[in-house]
Amino acid sequence: MPRTRTTHCPSCDTAGLVATSNPSILNCKHCHGLWFEDGSLNQAIAQQHDFIDQYNHELHLGPALRTSDRLCRRCRVPMTHYQLLAHYATEIDCCPDCDGVWLDKHEVDQVMLSPKLKQALTDLNQKVSWKSWLFQFLTAMPVEYNIRPHRTPWVTRTLVVLCGLIFGASQLSPAANEWVFLNLALNSDTQSPTHFVLQLLTYQFVHGGLMHLAGNMYFLWIIGDNLEDALGHTAFLGIYLFMGAMAALAELLLFDTSQGPLLLVGASGSIAALFGLYLMWFRHASLTFMIIIYQKKLAPQWYFLIWSLINLFGMLTAQGGVAWVAHLGGFMLGLLLGYLLRDYIFRKNPLIAMLNEPEAVVQR
Ligand SMILES: [Zn+2]
Ligand SMILES: [Zn+2]
Known part of the structure; x- marks a missing residue:
């Protein structure tokens, strides 16, 4: 021939x-x-x-x-x-x-990016190990499996450090604690509109206890890096603060102030909104779930479904002390924004777009 x-x-x-x-x-x-x-x-x-x-x-x-x-x-x-x-x-x-x-034309980009695709799929397909088991058994926190971010998550780190510093400062003395809660927490009785708008931002950095702080900061740490990488530093910061403010307004909307003013603190609303973005853009990531001693990797939709049901139960049974509505409102806002920004994020991050194609095979 x-x-x-x-x-x-x-x-x-x-x-x-x-x-x-x-x-x-x-x-x-x-x-x-x-x-x-x-x-x-x-x-x-x-x-x-x-x-x-x-x-x-x-x-x-x-x-x-x-x-x-x-x-x-x-x-x-x-x-x-x-x-x-x-x-x-x-x-x-x-x-x-x-x-x-x-x-074929549509395969060219996938093949050109295949070294990065391979690395990402190796990370996503990693099996749980005795280390992830021990970590969750001791801390009751999930282990995250996702792609490695390309950029250093400076905003995420700064948010974590600021929350830690403000908590540390509030622990110095009862007077310091009172000052932080009086000035930085969101108080529905605040009269000055300027002060109220500032509180919508500052309440996100105040935490009432060490467990509240540690839980929030852990989730911010594990999912913030990927979201910041996908969005860029400035957009991530803007969206984080905006969604936190909206979550507080949702809580305020359904809060019965005849029982006394609403005093709201914590990054939970902002972080719940990040959950929504994460679910929309990183459906192949996994968060581990543990039942007594059995650990399983769950897709974000299952993990956050369980999380939502717990919050819904808390809201309907009116368990005090936790801003259930801020959690759920933030989460729903995050889902909506995540849906609206999907095409933009996928255009900006071809690797994330390819991992969302049906061709990507992830075993949990
Ligand atoms: Zn040939
Ligand atoms: Zn041809």
Whole structure:
């Protein structure tokens, strides 16, 4: 069989292949798929990533699935369908003879990002270990499994430090504690509108007890980093404070002030709103849930469903001391905002978008 190179497109059956700036990569002018001569795909992937010098995509391919109905443009033999990664079900065509690769237009970005996809899916698919078991057994806090953020979460860290400092200051003396609650907590009796608006922001940094602080800060720490990475620092901070203020207004709306003024403190409302964003953008992440000694990774929708039911129960049975409405109101606002910003976040973060595709395989 003659090994002549043709301009025949393996996909759309036209003579549409034209060379790109790299002569080993050809582009079909009709279907916009790409043909990669042996080795050129590895080069192209390596060029996309600063941290990769050499790449061998064949090493990461999932199983060979079946013979393709497309022919190699060089060897004229049927190509083979391979799954892109063991946990990413995009199917690409590889030639069994010359190792040339054909990518349909929609597959190009997925393949170019495949080293990052592979790392992310490895992180998401990690199994619970004795360490995660021991951590949750001792602290009663969930362990989070998600992708690693690209940016350092400076805003998240600063929020945690500020909450810690304000709590520490309030513990110095009874007078200090009184000052913090009088000035920074949200009080429905506050007369000055300016002061009230400021309190809508400052109440988010005040906590009534060490467990209240520790629980809130732990959740902010584990989910804030990914959200800050997806949104960018400034947008994350703005959304966090705005949603916290809205959660307080929700609590105030349903609060019966005839029983005395509402005094509200804590980051719980803001963090409940972050739960909503998280659920909308990181559906493949996991939070562990523990029943006595049995630990299980749960998808965010299941984890936050259980959390919502606990809050709903608290609200309906009117358990005092916890701002149930602020939690649920914040969470619903977060879900709404998360839904509205989904397309924006996915355009801005192609990796997060790809992980939300049905091709991503996560086992819990
Ligand atoms: Zn074509
Ligand atoms: Zn071939």
